[in-house]
Amino acid sequence: MPRAVVACLLAVVATTFGVVGGSSAGAAPPTDTLSVAPDGHGTACSTHSPCALDTARDQARSLVPTAPGDVVVELQGGTYRLTSPFRLGVQDSGRPGHPVVYQAAAGQQPVLTGAVKVTGFTRVDAARNIYRADVPAGTAARELFVNGVRADRDRGPRDPSGFSVTSTGFTTADPAYASWTDAARVEVVRDSGWKQMRCPLASLTASASGGSNLTVDPACWNNNHTSVPHPGFPFNGAGLPTLDGVSWLENAYQLLGTPGQFYLDQDAGHLYYVPRPGEDLATADVELPVASQLVDASGTPGHLAPLDDTDWRAVYTGSWNYSGGRPLGDLNADVHYTSTDGDAVSYTFTGTGIQMLSETNDDEGSADVYVDGTKVSTVSGDGPVRLAQQAMVSVTGLAKGTHTLRVVKTGGSYLLVDGFTVIPDAIAPVHDITFSGLTFTGTAWTAPTAAGYVDNQAGVLWDPTTHTPTRIPAAVQVHRGLRITFDGDTVTHTGTSGIDLADQTQDSAVTGSTVTDTAGTGVAIGEVDDYYQTDPALMTSGDTVSGSVVQFPGQEYADAVGIWVGYSRGTTLSHNDVGYTPYSGISIGWGWGWASDCTLQAKQGLPTPCAHGTTYAGGHHIVGNHVHSVMGALFDGGPIYTLGGLASPAEFTGNVLAECIDGCNMIYHDEGSSQWNTHDNLVRYGNGSLWLNLWTPSIHDDSIHDNWSDTAAYNDNGTNISFQQATVVTDGNWPAAAQALVAAAGPGIRPGPQADDDDLRVAYSGSWSSSGSRNLGDLDNGVHYTEHDGASATLTFTGTAVGFLTETNSDEGDVGITLDGVSRGTVSADTPQRHVQQKLWSVSGLSDGPHTLTVTKRGGSYLLVDGFTLS
Template identity: 25%
Template structure:
């Protein structure tokens, strides 16, 4: 091999070697990037690689290896990978961990200087890059702490009494909110069918044993106008449960924290044995760690991330504008019921509501790319989605990766309706380059995701085609394991040739119902869901309809999908408002044990469960 400082050799003499660019947390971006004088940041290393290619100092069959030594790389902005960083099929750029080491790209900031104050530890949160931080997560010694809330056990959540849409008021037991009546920035998180909404409390009025809670905008308008998912009150459903958070009055359990943003002070109640003078406390500061973004005419291509950890991201929108999702974490920008139903055009003649959605942020985002690979990477301790293949991306491979402790979706892939496209419309763009196609999501271990935004899923795929989701294990998710499709439409659209094969999904629906291990929407011509295993569903007592859960679920408009040889403990499936062409063959407990044995991680990747 040759290191960066040898890059000046003639091309003929270097074609047998790889170019290595070294990076270390203790490096210097002015260094020459050799093993003994590494760069300090991935951004600087990418610039060096870019210059090597620009100056034609890399042979056509020579890979560039950007080798990150172990340790934490704290970032103040996302790394931007652009078309000028492109590799080729014979000369890729590989961003990889040094042998036996774990480099961590972190969007967090350490909080130090803790002082004991009674039962709390208190620290000043310094400004980040010149501004006061706003954050919703804290990790202490690598473990996620709990944002102070009124219940330690979710089965003990209070439930609403009335949903007053006209006056945009939720009526709740007065005893539930009395302690936080004067808290300046308290939030109410409400369970509603297949999603939760984060609502910033504006005011509380007391009337006997009841209290009326009003909220800030825009979430107040959205919450009380949109029809689905909605709070439930009265039979046959359970009343919607809720919990309160973000008030110092709620800080009463070990492992809980509260951030007084107005005064920049962080309060923490330690777990047994924790000494905050010695502990590592990290709060998230940036939302995205890596943006891989090209254009349709010039996509980013032939970049591989190998053995890299992506940690400690934030998502501040719920603290600034609330969060009222439609489904799979896609948040409503506007939504309302149509009276009378229907709009002009065959597709929408019977539609009874309209909705427009935005997309939550991700730690790593791909836009207009080709042949981008993630191998053996770790996505952990993240404040929203982990990996987002947004649009215009072809042939992405995500294999052998760990997704753990993630607030929202593990992966989200493809269009979920652009902000200007009404969510129930079919998506079939004239320029097919904008589609996400040929994604290969294989042998990943996805666990403890959706742990804040309960309506999210392990793998969320929207309008995609030729996607292969294979041999993944997904567990400890709040809602569904794998969701494929979008649009609630029986019209032909961009989706086709999707394959969901040999995945193992268990311990799902931890908090939400109207749920399945594998869930589909809309027309997906020549798509196959086969040889998967779905087992061990949770039974949350506060689910809106305790009977409304399923192992497999083809929802509105699902068409031309083959369901075959999937093992489930019973044939508890739902086929709701499906279109034509679906085939169900040999699904249930009678499926061969060999299929059950093969599902999930292949032997080579079982080590992921021990990390």
């Protein structure tokens, strides 16, 4: 679908949730319905006298306990401009089987936005066609949308030449940079490998040789260049690349002049913009996102992360020793340890529970666990192999208050303490809430403006100060949710990620929804720092993304992916369409080789002794997804990418993986991936990519069989892999079973005015290739092309009109047109100059039913398929 098009909202049928009034036998119980509007007020919350959203939420709390069915909050159409998130807590939950439902009123389109509308533009620079509007001084924003299309922060040319690295940043012989104003707002951006790095500048000065020195903010330079965070397993792999070059410079007034780019003078309160052809700023809808979040549904506790054994609250009594810099996978590479029975560690905390991380090994022994002076258990660290960061002690369910944990060594050679996780509140998820038919848009994330963007991989970052893992925040955020559902919703045009099912959210779902044009990740599930959990209540589990469209993620942060899954159990990703990504389409798992044993790590060439632990992840079902047009900006990813080991088997089947742009592996089970049953997938248009890459011995115990591919190239260097070569198909001659797989993949046909060249309704016969990120104005920035006369592309569609979009140029030739098996003659794509998205042939007035349109190359050097228009 075109990136500027928002999917149609789905009307919610009344019988889905019950109806108000009488009911017949067997009918759903009646609902309690509250009505809200953008200008709602008062407390009636009725259709004729709607209230505000917050008012309806508060009233719903009192209705839930006695409601015979669902409690429904209907949002009338219009724009709800939010300056702070709509917050839902445990007290706002529904009941199992009867959620609180926030839904669009029938036939209406409510839009929740964190953007402000900007008006009053005047032209201030005729030569560069720059317009300016006033916004409140101090307004912080990194995104702008004009008539529903993302504008770019102004930037210089891609990969500029002449920059050299210095000890504090970069230098160049070009003297122009030294004259730029407001250097602290200028950002240097580097795309390298699988990472994007960003840093603000500290200064721009003239060099002694007459050029310019670009001094990068010192803290950001340290984080992205000099001392990149690299704790190793389970938090990251290589740690590289670094900010060692300039991909482009961004956000300087002097760079303005390109249509569709803007500059915000935050201090003065001036927004500058260069309109695109056809944009009239007197009437245009100009939206400046300023709010950081739209929905926050939070249970308790919030995010849980371990604290080191050196935490000030840990008191060690007896003859304890400290060991730092251990390359064994310890938290922060250190532990406290004792060999004396009777030695103890105490930890006083405020909360409802606590976990203590230790190590298991054959020289570890037993310990008694006391809470507030009362013995609650005896635990043991004895095990056949060394495993780091094990939750040896886990105490939950305490009354909230101040407690003291005391662990006393009673046996074995050693007791080790590696860290503590405090559970500050009762485990109480926000639960049974549904959002249906709503649009969420216009969020801002401004943290990189001051501190830069310190990337790890796939939208997982390092906190610039603590160097602990963090992630791009989302417009719609769920923290510790249970049965939270997004059905038929749209998230679009954000400066953040889209939807995040975070902090061990369980049994929640994104179904039939559209997430598109996000600055960060489309949909995220799980965390990266809860790998050690053994308590099912403290795991991410049972979440689903199905029947959804996730396209154009990473529009600002190019390392972000369409769907990201961290540590989780039983995640289902089913029949989604994920595409047009700058990095991988779907990324599943974390930890690299952490869960692979030391023998496998040694075979990979990793240090011995090794950093080895466990994870609770596994049981995933990755089924029937269409993932396409990926790797548009970065390198070393793929349509579906897995990482790290699993504790239980997972299935990877029925997926159609296509159109890799660059630096890709089509089925990419990366470092540590294990227990994947990968079968009955179809791979095509990899543009030189391997259809399968198992590159290193720490990838182990996977089964690869019964797949189809248009290339035979693969890499199997894993351990204990059951491998069967794919059935290799040439010239689009897919057998019936493969064609059935294509027909079943993705969310099904979605109505819209266009079908892109990589739409599953298009079948290519003959020798074809794909080309993406051409930046020439193609529909969705890519095409399929052939150099062979007789090669054809066939669109199967239902409708009354169709048109063929292509590129015309001097190297294009004649194109044969066939509709429903009948020749409609020949048209020519030969023109003296290049023109993109040209409707070379069209027809209307067809009977409303199924049709097939075939275009066939008849001459010239190339035939390009850019897409089709549909009625």
